[in-house]
Amino acid sequence: MWDFFISIFVNVLIWIYDVVGHNFGLAIILFTILIRIVTWPLNAQQMKSAAAMQELQNDKEWQAIQKKYAKDREKLAQEQMRIYREKGINPFSSCLPTLIQFPIIIALYQSIIRALASTPLDLLKLSRSIYLPNVSELIPLNSSFLWMDLGRPEAVVLFGLAIPTLALVVAITTYVQAKLTMPTATTPGDQGAAMSSMMSIYMPLMLGWFAITFASGLSVYFITSNILGIVQYAMQGKANWHNLIPGFLKRKE
Amino acid sequence: MRKKLIFVTTVLLGAFLLSACAGGPVHGTTWPGLATDGGLIYLADGPFVYAITLGDGREVWRYPGERNSKLVFYAPPAVTPDGLVIVGSAGTDHSLIAVSPNDINPDTNAPFETWKFSGAKDHWIAAPLVLENKLFAVNADGNLYVLDLQDGQSSKKATVVELDAGRLWAQPTTDGERVFITSLDHHVIAVDANTYEVVWRKDLDGSVPGSAVLAEDGSLYVGSLASQLEKFDPATGDHEKILDTENWIWGTPALEGDALYFGDVGGDFYSLNTVTGKLSWNPVKPNGPITASPLVLGESVLVATESGAIYEISKDGQSSLWSQPGGQIYTTPVRAGDLILVTPLGTAAYLYAYKQDGSQAWPPFTPEN
Numbered sequence: 304m305w306d307f308f309i310s311i312f313v314n315v316l317i318w319i320y321d322v323v324g325h326n327f328g329l330a331i332i333l334f335t336i337l338i339r340i341v342t343w344p345l346n347a348q349q350m351k352s353a354a355a356m357q358e359l360q361n362d363k364e365w366q367a368i369q370k371k372y373a374k375d376r377e378k379l380a381q382e383q384m385r386i387y388r389e390k391g392i393n394p395f396s397s398c399l400p401t402l403i404q405f406p407i408i409i410a411l412y413q414s415i416i417r418a419l420a421s422t423p424l425d426l427l428k429l430s431r432s433i434y435l436p437n438v439s440e441l442i443p444l445n446s447s448f449l450w451m452d453l454g455r456p457e458a459v460v461l462f463g464l465a466i467p468t469l470a471l472v473v474a475i476t477t478y479v480q481a482k483l484t485m486p487t488a489t490t491p492g493d494q495g496a497a498m499s500s501m502m503s504i505y506m507p508l509m510l511g512w513f514a515i516t517f518a519s520g521l522s523v524y525f526i527t528s529n530i531l532g533i534v535q536y537a538m539q540g541k542a543n544w545h546n547l548i549p550g551f552l553k554r555k556e
Numbered sequence: 557m558r559k560k561l562i563f564v565t566t567v568l569l570g571a572f573l574l575s576a577c578a579g580g581p582v583h584g585t586t587w588p589g590l591a592t593d594g595g596l597i598y599l600a601d602g603p604f605v606y607a608i609t610l611g612d613g614r615e616v617w618r619y620p621g622e623r624n625s626k627l628v629f630y631a632p633p634a635v636t637p638d639g640l641v642i643v644g645s646a647g648t649d650h651s652l653i654a655v656s657p658n659d660i661n662p663d664t665n666a667p668f669e670t671w672k673f674s675g676a677k678d679h680w681i682a683a684p685l686v687l688e689n690k691l692f693a694v695n696a697d698g699n700l701y702v703l704d705l706q707d708g709q710s711s712k713k714a715t716v717v718e719l720d721a722g723r724l725w726a727q728p729t730t731d732g733e734r735v736f737i738t739s740l741d742h743h744v745i746a747v748d749a750n751t752y753e754v755v756w757r758k759d760l761d762g763s764v765p766g767s768a769v770l771a772e773d774g775s776l777y778v779g780s781l782a783s784q785l786e787k788f789d790p791a792t793g794d795h796e797k798i799l800d801t802e803n804w805i806w807g808t809p810a811l812e813g814d815a816l817y818f819g820d821v822g823g824d825f826y827s828l829n830t831v832t833g834k835l836s837w838n839p840v841k842p843n844g845p846i847t848a849s850p851l852v853l854g855e856s857v858l859v860a861t862e863s864g865a866i867y868e869i870s871k872d873g874q875s876s877l878w879s880q881p882g883g884q885i886y887t888t889p890v891r892a893g894d895l896i897l898v899t900p901l902g903t904a905a906y907l908y909a910y911k912q913d914g915s916q917a918w919p920p921f922t923p924e925n
Binding site for chain 1: 762847
């Protein structure tokens with residue numbers, strides 16, 4: 304089943320590669336846009352749910368049950384679920400796109416590695432998972448894109464130092480995206496805001512580490528996906544640009 | 557607290573799954589390289605190159621002595637006239653290393669490195685070609701590296717012949733004057749063996765993962781993933797398609813006299829008469845895809861298939877099962893004296909040694925750790 308999933312990714316990637324004139328980097332970017340379009344409704348739902356959850360923090364009834372059942376977690380959970388039902392909020396729908404991202408990242412990474420086939424066995428396997436008619440003309444795929452080999456981790460050597468420029472861009476765009484979507488803490492001890500704040504630190508570090516360690520094709524995916532995410536938030540008027548400036552809110556207060 | 561736990565678990569799971577995709581050197585990532593110098597068998601299989609006795613299949617040494625995550629070996633080792641064994645790494649350390657099988661470090665039971673060349677940019681998949689006192693080594697970075705075997709340097713320099721030919725996975729072939737190189741980027745290139753200048757360069761319709769083979773009449777034969785067998789004039793590079801096959805030709809064709817034997821990935825096996833240019837008999841279909849080169853045994857030809865079986869094809873095209881070690885066989889069997897050596901993938905044992913009648917010469921070789 305998983306192999307079939309990878310196979311679909313590989314075929315779509317190689318089809319795009321063929322259409323855009325044998326440019327695998329461009330194929331990854333277009334493929335990422337395609338994935339973003341497919342998951343657009345999910346992301347929109349996530350933003351809607353996040354906003355609803357944020358509004359809920361200011362709801363008087365919600366605040367009342369937090370106080371009333373502070374020492375009875377089971378009852379608190381029951382009451383929270385009741386309010387969710389009454390207001391038509393699904394608390395898990397804000398997590399769904401994030402959870403869907405992980406299998407896509409892993410599948411994309413495996414697809415890139417499979418498509419670029421760095422060993423004879425990989426090439427043989429690749430030949431069997433392509434359903435396009437002109438396979439023998441297409442392979443091997445051209446893994447060069449700008450200054451990168453998309454099948455390998457990227458680094459630019461400057462003054463004898465290998466600088467992982469793409470990893471830095473991945474970390475920065477991930478940070479920007481996380482900050483733009485981070486809700487503003489309205490109440491002390493707001494767990495949602497604290498969680499978002501934590502993720503805005505850990506996610507850039509984690510994806511940056513992935514970018515240093517794994518094929519640079521994956522970094523191209525991360526960067527494209529992050530930029531598209533920022534654009535989507537901005538287009539829907541949800542981007543919280545003030546969060547990008549450290550201390551902005553404090554000064555405002 | 558629960559959210560934190562879910563987040564941390566998701567991150568760790570993601571990291572683990574991605575790491576698993578790019579893990580360290582392991583047996584079975586691709587097919588092993590096999591060679592012999594008549595005294596020892598050299599098996600390049602993942603983290604190690606094993607030296608095994610021909611007489612009883614015992615491990616004598618392995619290189620490196622301890623697993624090194626940067627070194628991965630699949631290229632068939634090559635042996636120089638002075639007995640050095642050349643091994644190329646397909647790991648993140650792209651070194652070509654010469655070890656001396658007679659100079660063993662007693663602490664690690666691994667041979668000492670005599671020299672090392674670290675100038676290539678990508679994997680070593682192909683065995684290097686030894687031509688007199690020079691080593692012609694092609695790398696997946698698309699370059700040909702020519703090394704002087706007698707300069708005494710322990711950190712080798714190479715003459716780099718930039719071929720811009722994509723990945724080079726097949727051992728070069730030579731007629732003494734020229735070195736013929738085949739490429740996954742659909743090229744066949746002839747390089748002058750003395751001046752290292754490109755004599756000619758031709759494009760085919762598909763990748764060429766196998767080597768070119770020189771016939772007795774001086775013609776050069778090349779099979780490609782365009783499912784075509786091409787015949788070249790080695791002097792000019794003029795070429796013509798002489799046969800369309802049912803599927804991709806992966807392995808290097810084998811030549812005996814006027815007969816050229818080769819298989820395709822669809823499982824068909826062919827015998828072409830190089831004088832008449834016609835098939836000796838209708839293709840036979842042993843059982844399973846063929847990526848390995850055939851092994852000519854005098855009166856018959858052995859063909860290893862992906863189905864894990866070896867078939868004996870008689871000169872009149874009759875096929876019979878010769879032996880079945882199991883797994884999948886992609887590596888070309890090697891003849892060493894009276895023994896036939898086979899290294900399948902997907903079996904517990906790494907190496908099988910057969911006598912000419914198909915019976916096993918000694919218990920299959922499995923490394924102890």
